[in-house]
Amino acid sequence: MACGNCGTTKNGQPRGCQNNGTCGTDGCNKLTVFDWLSNMSLPDGQEPFDFVEVRFKNGRKEYVKNVDKLQINVGEVLAVQAASGHDVGIVSLTGELVRVQMKKKRIPYKTDDFLKIYRKANQKDIEVWESVKEREESIKVRSRQIAIRLGLQMKISDIEFQGDGSKATFFYTAEERVDFRQLIKEFAQEFRTRIEMRQIGFRQEAARLGGIGSCGRELCCSTWLTDFRSVTTSAARYQQLSLNPQKLAGQCGKLKCCLNYELDAYLDALKDFPKTEQKLYTDKGTAVCQKIDIFQGHLWYAYEGEWMNWHKLTTTQANEIIEANKKKNKVASLEEYAAELITDTKVEFGNVVGQDSLTRFDKPQKSRKRSKNRRKKGNYRKKGPKKNA
Numbered sequence: 001m002a003c004g005n006c007g008t009t010k011n012g013q014p015r016g017c018q019n020n021g022t023c024g025t026d027g028c029n030k031l032t033v034f035d036w037l038s039n040m041s042l043p044d045g046q047e048p049f050d051f052v053e054v055r056f057k058n059g060r061k062e063y064v065k066n067v068d069k070l071q072i073n074v075g076e077v078l079a080v081q082a083a084s085g086h087d088v089g090i091v092s093l094t095g096e097l098v099r100v101q102m103k104k105k106r107i108p109y110k111t112d113d114f115l116k117i118y119r120k121a122n123q124k125d126i127e128v129w130e131s132v133k134e135r136e137e138s139i140k141v142r143s144r145q146i147a148i149r150l151g152l153q154m155k156i157s158d159i160e161f162q163g164d165g166s167k168a169t170f171f172y173t174a175e176e177r178v179d180f181r182q183l184i185k186e187f188a189q190e191f192r193t194r195i196e197m198r199q200i201g202f203r204q205e206a207a208r209l210g211g212i213g214s215c216g217r218e219l220c221c222s223t224w225l226t227d228f229r230s231v232t233t234s235a236a237r238y239q240q241l242s243l244n245p246q247k248l249a250g251q252c253g254k255l256k257c258c259l260n261y262e263l264d265a266y267l268d269a270l271k272d273f274p275k276t277e278q279k280l281y282t283d284k285g286t287a288v289c290q291k292i293d294i295f296q297g298h299l300w301y302a303y304e305g306e307w308m309n310w311h312k313l314t315t316t317q318a319n320e321i322i323e324a325n326k327k328k329n330k331v332a333s334l335e336e337y338a339a340e341l342i343t344d345t346k347v348e349f350g351n352v353v354g355q356d357s358l359t360r361f362d363k364p365q366k367s368r369k370r371s372k373n374r375r376k377k378g379n380y381r382k383k384g385p386k387k388n389a
Contacts (some may be wrong), residue, residue, distance in 0.1 A: 007278070011082055033315035035074070037097050051109055053093035054080055055100065056131075057160050059207070059226065063102055064115040077121040077129075079163065084194075088129040088163025099343055102268070125163065132161035139191055143170060146186055154178045157205045166192040173205050203228045213250065220257055231255040239264045240294070269294045272315045280363065282320045284333040311338040 033053075042048060050066045064080045066072060070090055079086045093101065102109050121129070146193045154174040161168050168191060172178075180197055198207075207221035216227045221228070226263050236248055236259055241245060250256040280287040280301060287301040290310055299318050300310040311334040313321075321331055331337075 010217055021140040021271060025176075033093050033097070035093060035095060035097050035100075037095055040096075042096075046262045049096055049099045049141060051098050052078075052091055052101065053098050053115075054078055054089040054091040056087065056089045060160075062089070063098065063109070064114060065109075066117050070117065070120065072117075072120075079121045079125050081117045082162060082164075082167075085162060085164045086118055086320045088125055128165055129163045132163075132165040136161060138169070141192065143187065146190070147183060150183055150186075152178055152180060152183060152297050154180070155205075157200070161193075165193065167195045169198055171198050171200050171205075173200060173209065201228075202252040202254055203257075206250065211251045213256075214247075215258075217249060218324060221252075227256060228257065229260060231257060233260050235259040235263050238263060238270065262269055266294060272297070272319075273299070274318050274322055278322060279286075280318070280331075280334070281325050281334050282321075282331050284335075287334055310334065313337055346355070 015261050035255070050069070051063050052066055052072055054062050054064055056062065064121065072094055074094055076091045077088060078091060079088055081087075097321065099109070109120060109149060113202045140159045140359040143159070144272050147151070147154060147156060153176060154172045156170055156172045158171045160166055160171070161360065168187075170187070183194050184197065201265070203221060207225070210222040211219050213219050215334075231254070232261070233243060234246075235255075236243060239262065241248065241259075248255055248259070274289075276289045276292065278289070285305070286305050289299055290302050290307075291300040292298070295314045301318075302308075302310050321337070324331055346356060
């Protein structure tokens with residue numbers, strides 16, 4: 001991942017910031033918001049919205065109030081109020097769109113309980129902020145060593161320092177409850193700062209660390225995905241995917257988030273399909289559904305006891321037989337319905353979603369017609385006797 005602000009190498013290849021979507025230049029940050037209200041002027045007499053959106057490390061955003069009416073633009077570095085001391089962040093959004101975002105996230109802005117902007121970050125604030133950011137990687141390695149020595153069943157995935165360096169937040173994942181009281185004591189003695197331990201889920205850990213998915217692209221959670229919705233195995237069943245945990249699980253060990261991307265399209269397509277457990281009753285026997293093709297709208301049925309012979313029906317035909325069965329009427333057989341689908345031309349590659357005919361652009365071959373007078377008598381070269389060696 002790279003943007004224009006990250007620079008390029010000598011051969012022209014993008015270098016990238018390697019920050020997994022939390023670019024400090026705000027060029028390839030996954031939380032960057034396009035302000036579509038920036039070119040619109042406010043009505044006469046209306047004051048600009050006094051809240052701004054500030055982004056910190058690892059995708060954390062806060063909405064702070066501009067109590068001193070400072071002129072603030074997107075991309076500026078601010079020193080804002082924290083629980084103790086101050087924190088340093090980058091402005092990601094200003095104006096009326098901040099009001100829209102706060103309403104969407106149900107954050108009240110008409111109360112007195114809000115964070116304030118202290119000032120625009122000066123040179124000293126930025127130097128302290130950058131110095132503590134440089135310590136994070138070495139402290140993360142050292143903290144993992146201490147946790148392993150104490151025998152704690154936990155994994156420290158990331159560290160975030162407060163802008164003034166007075167507090168360090170350790171993000172960790174664990175299967176069970178962890179008693180880290182001794183760990184905090186050793187951290188405080190080792191790193192000489194206040195310690196906060198925060199447990200996160202495995203999806204959030206993958207978003208912080210980043211990686212390459214089975215599709216060959218960077219993880220969605222580390223590039224653009226911000227809300228992690230629950231993914232169940234029913235999403236794989238609706239899409240007729242094999243319930244193989246090794247293929248359905250992502251880098252986090254949980255079900256892939258992309259299983260939900262096309263789920264709505266499958267659910268809409270399945271509305272016209274009868275239930276797969278619905279049996280068809282005919283004079284020839286009872287038929288059971290064996291397979292369905294969602295996008296082409298076909299179902300395959302087989303008679304009980306004749307499992308090797310499948311008969312293809314459309315959703316309209318299957319629903320027609322089911323309606324007849326509800327009226328306690330039986331059709332003659334499935335063969336008469338399946339015969340309507342048989343065509344003389346054989347289609348090898350159907351135009352389904354994500355697939356097109358491989359022979360669409362092939363030129364039609366001319367038929368080779370043999371001339372009746374092609375082989376005339378006397379046109380063949382006479383073979384002479386073989387010469388003796």
